Amino acid sequence: MARKKEDLEEKILDVDASMQGTIAFKDPVNLRINGSFEGRLDARGSLTIGENARVKANITGDRIIVAGKVTGNITATDTVSVIAPAVVKGNITTPRLSVTEGAVIEGQLAMLYATSGGPQNDVTMTLKDVAQYLEVESKVVEEWANNNKIPAQSENGNWVFAKTAVDRWIQEENTK
Numbered sequence: 001m002a003r004k005k006e007d008l009e010e011k012i013l014d015v016d017a018s019m020q021g022t023i024a025f026k027d028p029v030n031l032r033i034n035g036s037f038e039g040r041l042d043a044r045g046s047l048t049i050g051e052n053a054r055v056k057a058n059i060t061g062d063r064i065i066v067a068g069k070v071t072g073n074i075t076a077t078d079t080v081s082v083i084a085p086a087v088v089k090g091n092i093t094t095p096r097l098s099v100t101e102g103a104v105i106e107g108q109l110a111m112l113y114a115t116s117g118g119p120q121n122d123v124t125m126t127l128k129d130v131a132q133y134l135e136v137e138s139k140v141v142e143e144w145a146n147n148n149k150i151p152a153q154s155e156n157g158n159w160v161f162a163k164t165a166v167d168r169w170i171q172e173e174n175t176k
Helices: 002-010 127-134 138-146 163-174
Strands: 012-015 019-024 029-033 036-042 045-049 054-066 069-071 074-082 087-089 096-099 104-106 124-126 153-155 158-162
Touching: 054 163, 074 163, 124 127, 124 163, 127 138, 127 158, 127 163, 138 158, 158 163
Parallel strands: 012 029, 019 036, 029 045, 036 054, 045 054, 054 069, 054 074, 069 087, 074 096, 087 104
Antiparallel strands: 124 158, 153 158
């Protein structure tokens, strides 16, 4: 399990500067913005807007956590978390939303079913798929599944995994 965390940590991008333009990622990454950004953000994976960040941008991504100030619309395929002392001035579109006491949202909210990852159209992954996705050996993923350390189901003697559940598990493991 230590290897998985190391692999995830290698994919973290921490921006603590003033930037302007468009940031777009094809592959999942853990992006954290602590400075100021103006433009457009298209993130895959987890995007965190730090408490001291000032962002003027339309943001799209999978999992978005806001603790700073955002002026612009936010669209997430998985979750949006707005954590005090966050101030969001813009519309939020997401299947799941959490807001802590003291956070401010000025805009409209649309909670829609996930376009990729709703129960009807979630991507199903095999043991080999998950091993490649997590960049670990198949026997490690099998051990995690056998010990209920990763969300999995046994179907006809084979382990199957819902991609959204695996992504959520990665996020939870990364915050431990």
